Amino acid sequence: MNLTVNGLSFHYPGNEVLKDVTFSVEKGDRVAILGTNGVGKSTLLKCLNRILKRDGGSVLVDGADVNAMSRERLARKIGYVSQSCRFSETTVYDAVLLGRKPYIKWEVSEKDLLMVQNILKQLSMEAYALRPVTELSGGEMQKVSIARALAQEPQVLLFDEPTSSLDLKNQIEVINLIQKIVKEKHISAVATMHDLNLAARFANKFLMVADGRIYASGGPEILTEENIHAVYGVRTSVEMRNGMPLIIPL
């Protein structure tokens, strides 16, 4: 699988948000999209997933334009976990099972049920599997939407701030699980992130967005004090720890 974005642009009425965004994601990549509030990170994810219709440029999955795909085909290619998850009145189990929708023909198969059980187990969600989603905490709900996207078995997983409501243990668990799934299933994941240290732990590729454009892209070597200052306007000290950059605001 290969996701190629070329010259993508997008505007909301009276607000040009993305300009000439170009990057690619290969099988096995974990990509972190970084940048300040309101710079257009969520908008970019939504353009990849066709939730928003881009103005120009191209978004190709294995050479095929996402705009030309049927809804089901797109769902098998790209999964998306939004920032604010909304669920109808169902149990956690059924909400996760809904992720299997692109694959279910007439009835739910043994494979679908097993997969849901496995994901609930991997995410330590079994204890509340039969509770109504609407009664969960913010963090528990965030895990439900992540579990549902994993059940969808797409080739690219898009996450909008996947750990924003999670405590430290769950943050680590969720990013470790995403990494594991990316490796085992030979897929890729793209996540918008605010915590640079968590991003450094999660990703192998980074896109730093500023003023609607990709300011810098590449491996952990782009997380420099200069780039961070240019993008966030914050002075930091970047040290290497266990082969990973550790970013300390000054």
Ligand SMILES: Nc1ncnc2c1ncn2[C@@H]1O[C@H](COP(=O)(O)OP(=O)(O)OP(=O)(O)O)[C@@H](O)[C@H]1O
């Ligand atoms: N539905 C909308 N209609 C009009 N403008 C919007 C809409 N959604 C977002 N915007 C604007 O587009 C810009 C980019 O928003 P976006 O949500 O993509 O930013 P972001 O980088 O994800 O921000 P954050 O880190 O705060 O989540 C912002 O200026 C925002 O106010």
